[in-house]
């Protein structure tokens with residue numbers, strides 16, 4: 001969305017370039033002010049407001065709260081710059097209604113990724129408001145979608161398989177699911193497929209890594225219309241796969257499939273980092289359990305530290321447990337970011353799906369888990385309004401205002 005205009009409240013003259021530079025470099029129009037009152041007054045005219053407020057009579061948190069307390073500004077996303085790595089400051093910003101927080105010092109790519117994600121997210125909620133007609137062009141459809149979690153057993157594979165199957169139902173033969181869980185990939189099991197060839201075989205075939213039609217010969221077709229590039233049969237055979245193989249295969253796949261979904265597993269190494277860097281959307285399942293939240297927190301800090309562009313993640317709260325003790329608010333505070341999607345608990349459906357090798361979106365398409373997963377698929381590609389199922393009551397009304405592809 002290069003034509004979007006961004007307002008930056010910058011109280012520290014010396015820091016202007018760090019914020020303004022990367023954004024103008026990306027083609028955004030940026031206005032900078034040092035006066036909090038001026039920022040609040042003019043905010044309504046911009047697509048996004050960034051608050052970078054150092055020491056002064058009014059804190060950034062105060063100003064953020066003021067903007068969020070102004071009804072006319074409710075549709076304007078606010079990105080706050082935290083002056084320290086202190087998690088308390090980040091939480092205060094989120095509690096004051098910040099839509100996202102970036103921590104100083106930040107890599108320009110992280111700022112860009114967060115700005116872009118916020119603009120897409122808010123554009124999306126504007127699209128969904130039934131009485132607002134869309135004009136101008138929409139956010140780009142996202143084609144490379146990765147699922148990754150810093151902890152196993154949280155539904156990463158289930159989500160990757162469900163999202164891919166759901167997308168393939170709308171575009172048979174146009175969706176590829178790659179199992180880059182190079183140690184113990186289970187995508188084939190979830191789909192009851194017995195692949196002859198795997199991504200490890202592909203990695204040994206340089207020509208097929210580069211030529212779309214040859215690459216396709218390494219995939220196996222599922223009867224949903226989904227094509228699958230399976231994980232190596234053993235952890236040993238997966239070891240030879242390099243980040244270059246990952247990059248090449250994704251580039252080539254991208255030219256011949258409309259959407260590439262990746263199960264990136266839960267091992268952080270240079271191959272999964274390559275996947276996260278390449279992905280246009282990263283779905284991160286999290287479960288309401290303190291160990292998982294701590295792992296996620298470390299992951300986010302690590303990604304920030306290495307300056308990864310993988311910051312544009314969608315956090316998916318997967319209700320893995322029958323009984324839960326943590327509230328949404330506690331979870332968001334623990335990870336310092338918002339959760340955009342939820343997948344409900346079910347005592348039997350998920351287990352049955354894996355045991356039978358039939359994803360829930362196919363075996364029980366009208367169940368709450370299937371509907372949440374279909375909605376997630378639409379969010380992942382950046383078209384949340386297309387996730388409504390025929391059972392959604394507002395389908396007709398929203399449909400009338402739907403943006404054409």
Ligand SMILES: Nc1ncnc2c1ncn2[C@@H]1O[C@H](COP(=O)(O)OP(=O)(O)O)[C@@H](O)[C@H]1O
Pocket residue numbers: 149151152153154155156157158159186266318319320321343344345346347350351354
């Ligand atoms: N919302 C849920 N409710 C109940 N069980 C779930 C839910 N999500 C996933 N599961 C179960 O959790 C287990 C792990 O799922 P899987 O997708 O293999 O996780 P991962 O890939 O993260 O290791 C599976 O047995 C699945 O049936």
Ligand SMILES: [Mg+2]
Pocket residue numbers: 153156157158181186265
């Ligand atoms: Mg898995």
